[in-house]
């Protein structure tokens with residue numbers, strides 16, 4: 001372990017000190033806001049990020065789905081949808097790594113808006129695989145140990161969660177329209193299960209720790225109305241506040 005005075009440089013990451021909770025923290029980015037856009041599959045997260053990417057002084061990070069579809073020639077996302085019991089751990093281990101990589105990468109602007117988080121990968125998707133009986137207990141235990149080690153030892157600050165709250169039916173329609181090959185077999189029931197986990201986490205707050213205040217935006221509207229909502233909420237989002 002590094003002592004607080006030691007510095008370890010690992011490319012994009014300079015870990016130099018510990019927080020008051022004893023976690024490794026990055027230096028120099030204390031004043032930068034991190035906003036995570038959360039929501040069901042095809043709820044409109046990427047579209048929302050595209051809209052805000054036109055604002056100056058915001059860095060936008062979309063989910064690294066292309067990596068999940070192609071790691072050294074393999075497609076863990078596709079494999080997971082074909083056989084979740086066999087490949088769920090493979091996909092979720094890789095997603096956890098790539099999300100951690102995004103959280104720890106240097107922020108190039110005063111504010112970062114990113115799609116989902118290491119938290120939703122675990123609290124929504126791993127949880128869903130496990131609860132639906134598609135992830136073996138041992139796989140869930142190993143992923144949970146990894147997640148707990150990461151979140152207990154590394155500071156992963158999030159200032160605001162913007163929850164795009166949409167009905168599973170809307171997401172199902174949009175998902176069919178988007179037509180990602182791997183997702184063609186997703187039934188409405190899958191989106192309903194993901195929706196319920198999101199609601200328990202971010203609205204009822206009865207399942208897992210919520211790492212930041214939550215701003216809820218209803219996302220069933222057409223694109224024009226969504227833009228109006230984004231404008232109505234612009235100030236809150238850009239100041240990292242839900243009030």
Ligand SMILES: Nc1ncnc2c1ncn2[C@@H]1O[C@H](COP(=O)(O)OP(=O)(O)O)[C@@H](O)[C@H]1O
Pocket residue numbers: 039040041042043044045046047048174175177178219220221222223226
């Ligand atoms: N408000 C909206 N009304 C209609 N279609 C939308 C809306 N927002 C996004 N879409 C479309 O729905 C699909 C999923 O949107 P996307 O932004 O990729 O969702 P996510 O990133 O949450 O998975 C895309 O085809 C997108 O063009």
Ligand SMILES: Cc1cn([C@H]2C[C@H](O)[C@@H](COP(=O)(O)O)O2)c(=O)[nH]c1=O
Pocket residue numbers: 040041042045063065077080091092095116120121122125126183
């Ligand atoms: C974070 C996360 C995502 N997935 C799957 C769900 C979707 O098929 C894609 C992400 O697409 P979206 O349109 O951005 O929602 O990846 C998963 O299976 N596990 C996860 O942890």
